[in-house]
Amino acid sequence: MKEETIQKLGAHIASSVLKQPNRVISPDHALISSGMIDSFSLVDLALYVEDTFNVHLDDSELNKETFDNLEQLAALIEARAG
Amino acid sequence: MSTFSRLLLDSYRDCPDKVALTVLLAGQPDQPITYRKLVAGAGVWAKTLERDGIRPGEVVILILQHGLDLIYAYWGTILHGAIPSIMPFLTEKLLPERYRADLSALVDITKPECIITYREFEPEVRAALPTDSSVRRVIVSDELESAAAMEVTASQGMQRAPDDIVLLQHSSGTTGLQKGVALSHRAVLNQLESYSLALHINEEDVIVSWLPLYHDMGLIAGFLLPILRRIPLALLSPFDWVRSPVRLLQAVSNYKGTLSWLPNFAYNFCAQKIRERDLEEVNLSTLRAVSNCAEPMRFESHQAFLNRFEPYGLKASALCTCYAMAENVFAVTQGGIDSTVIIDEIDREALQSEKAARPAVADRPSIKMVSAGPPIRNVQVKVVDEHGQALPDRSIGELALRSDSMLTEYYHRPDATHKALMNGWFLTGDYGYMVGEQVFVAGRKKDMIIVGGKNVYPMDLEELAMEVPGVHPGRVVAFGVFNESAGTEDVVIVAEVDSEDQQERDAIGDAIRQIVTRGSAVALRHVYLVGAKWLIKTSSGKTARGANKEKYLKETAEI
Numbered sequence: 152m153k154e155e156t157i158q159k160l161g162a163h164i165a166s167s168v169l170k171q172p173n174r175v176i177s178p179d180h181a182l183i184s185s186g187m188i189d190s191f192s193l194v195d196l197a198l199y200v201e202d203t204f205n206v207h208l209d210d211s212e213l214n215k216e217t218f219d220n221l222e223q224l225a226a227l228i229e230a231r232a233g
Numbered sequence: 234m235s236t237f238s239r240l241l242l243d244s245y246r247d248c249p250d251k252v253a254l255t256v257l258l259a260g261q262p263d264q265p266i267t268y269r270k271l272v273a274g275a276g277v278w279a280k281t282l283e284r285d286g287i288r289p290g291e292v293v294i295l296i297l298q299h300g301l302d303l304i305y306a307y308w309g310t311i312l313h314g315a316i317p318s319i320m321p322f323l324t325e326k327l328l329p330e331r332y333r334a335d336l337s338a339l340v341d342i343t344k345p346e347c348i349i350t351y352r353e354f355e356p357e358v359r360a361a362l363p364t365d366s367s368v369r370r371v372i373v374s375d376e377l378e379s380a381a382a383m384e385v386t387a388s389q390g391m392q393r394a395p396d397d398i399v400l401l402q403h404s405s406g407t408t409g410l411q412k413g414v415a416l417s418h419r420a421v422l423n424q425l426e427s428y429s430l431a432l433h434i435n436e437e438d439v440i441v442s443w444l445p446l447y448h449d450m451g452l453i454a455g456f457l458l459p460i461l462r463r464i465p466l467a468l469l470s471p472f473d474w475v476r477s478p479v480r481l482l483q484a485v486s487n488y489k490g491t492l493s494w495l496p497n498f499a500y501n502f503c504a505q506k507i508r509e510r511d512l513e514e515v516n517l518s519t520l521r522a523v524s525n526c527a528e529p530m531r532f533e534s535h536q537a538f539l540n541r542f543e544p545y546g547l548k549a550s551a552l553c554t555c556y557a558m559a560e561n562v563f564a565v566t567q568g569g570i571d572s573t574v575i576i577d578e579i580d581r582e583a584l585q586s587e588k589a590a591r592p593a594v595a596d597r598p599s600i601k602m603v604s605a606g607p608p609i610r611n612v613q614v615k616v617v618d619e620h621g622q623a624l625p626d627r628s629i630g631e632l633a634l635r636s637d638s639m640l641t642e643y644y645h646r647p648d649a650t651h652k653a654l655m656n657g658w659f660l661t662g663d664y665g666y667m668v669g670e671q672v673f674v675a676g677r678k679k680d681m682i683i684v685g686g687k688n689v690y691p692m693d694l695e696e697l698a699m700e701v702p703g704v705h706p707g708r709v710v711a712f713g714v715f716n717e718s719a720g721t722e723d724v725v726i727v728a729e730v731d732s733e734d735q736q737e738r739d740a741i742g743d744a745i746r747q748i749v750t751r752g753s754a755v756a757l758r759h760v761y762l763v764g765a766k767w768l769i770k771t772s773s774g775k776t777a778r779g780a781n782k783e784k785y786l787k788e789t790a791e792i
Contacts, residue, residue: 169759170759184325185743185746185750186746186747186749186750186751186756187743189756190472191756192756193476194476194477194502195506198508201508210476210477210478210479210508211259211476211477214476
């Protein structure tokens with residue numbers, strides 16, 4: 152379940168944020184602190200997460216305090232869905 | 234002619250309990266600031282500057298986050314008669330070393346006498362200053378004089394003359410920081426007068442802004458215009474807005490906002506990124522002018538914004554345009570007030586190959602140009618060729634302007650001042666054309682990328698990327714590619730590398746992203762790695778950005 156979430160998130164970021172659809176992002180790769188994802192993409196990501204995983208997120212809920220890699224983001228989504 | 238201090242103190246005397254602005258920060262209750270409170274808050278800073286031996290006419294750089302300290306310190310510097318200039322605060326994205334280099338560049342050219350910042354940031358500021366620096370004092374925000382027993386009306390700002398410089402405006406990027414636009418009281422007040430007339434400012438008006446105060450659009454339209462002319466202002470933080478764009482619309486509803494200014498990308502961002510459920514209480518029917526400014530304006534962005542928010546009361550007539558620059562204080566033109574914004578559909582090929590804006594004909598590719606409107610009163614605009622000769626209507630040339638609100642100079646840069654002015658006309662560096670009084674902006678002369686309203690110099694980014702091991706020195710090019718969906722430019726870097734190994738290439742790509750983001754606070758949309766000798770150079774060995782962009786677009790068309 153978590154692996155699947157990580158895989159989906161990774162594929163979304165690779166194709167829509169990085170424009171590198173074939174890129175595999177490892178679960179512990181820093182996303183925000185590395186500059187890979189900026190504030191604008193975070194708003195985008197929050198909308199994608201809501202639509203895809205059917206969880207409720209507030210606008211500013213996704214930020215560098217709440218996650219910095221796919222593993223942490225997936226955990227956040229699972230906690231929310233549970 | 235009055236001055237900033239006189240106007241502020243007039244309001245303090247005439248209507249001390251009128252709310253000058255309301256500061257809206259996430260997680261805090263809205264804070265109304267009356268003129269009494271504003272002058273009291275500013276007075277503390279004026280007195281502190283005096284205590285610390287800063288003299289009227291000296292330059293004070295403000296390095297503070299968006300909020301009350303920044304607002305009070307700005308007006309305190311004015312009341313003291315000194316010259317404020319805001320430097321963006323260090324963001325988490327940017328490397329401290331890079332920020333230090335930017336600050337050093339600014340100090341080197343502008344030679345400020347004082348810097349105001351937070352105690353915890355003071356070491357960072359000091360580290361940026363050379364030993365023989367012009368900066369005599371670094372004032373920290375928790376070491377202020379008490380305001381008690383201060384007679385604000387005796388403040389030194391009252392002694393300033395209309396032609397004295399009142400503020401400096403720096404633009405972003407290392408390159409931009411080296412030119413501080415110096416503006417006089419007279420220039421700013423002339424602009425506010427003409428611009429208020431162009432906007433038909435009236436008693437009902439309320440300005441709502443989320444724009445940063447270090448940017449001319451935020452500082453002039455979203456801060457000085459309302460406060461000096463007693464137009465109520467609801468001021469949000471850019472950081473809050475970027476995380477939650479609906480805040481702007483909620484503020485318009487709550488404060489019955491009538492006027493706002495947005496860069497083009499914000500129309501798309503709001504239209505795409507706001508959830509239906511967050512709009513339930515939103516009512517935009519009070520908005521009468523939302524002016525698109527600071528980056529190329531797109532018809533499609535206006536349409537997307539209107540389609541999304543018409544159900545919430547947004548009127549089509551509220552969509553306005555504006556062409557502005559710090560060198561003219563702010564607005565050069567304003568469209569959409571006296572009539573709806575004019576759209577000029579022109580022939581795409583003639584625009585590119587003949588430098589002419591010919592009306593479109595059937596069956597040929599066309600492009601919809603959005604008029605920036607006519608020049609505001611007291612501003613004249615003309616289109617000139619490379620010899621400075623005026624061009625007729627519908628010919629593309631460089632836009633030049635003349636007004637009573639122009640810069641005094643680029644501060645301590647007589648060379649740059651001389652270069653920008655031609656017989657009293659300011660050469661804007663933008664390409665465009667006119668049809669009657671209507672001004673259309675079609676591009677820019679310099680290789681500059683505008684992303685989200687922020688000016689980015691490709692050279693700055695290229696130099697950063699070249700620091701990455703594995704990248705060929707001198708074999709990097711950066712440029713902007715317009716993104717229809719985002720309504721702004723994406724920043725792309727093409728770099729030559731030797732490695733054929735995918736993992737190694739990914740690592741180099743990541744390293745380029747990281748170094749560029751942390752060195753410039755610009756997020757790269759695409760890092761395109763290529764083999765040796767991919768880049769096209771000019772005969773003199775310079776990187777031809779336009780040609781490389783074409784090549785990139787052709788190669789990546791299928792992605």
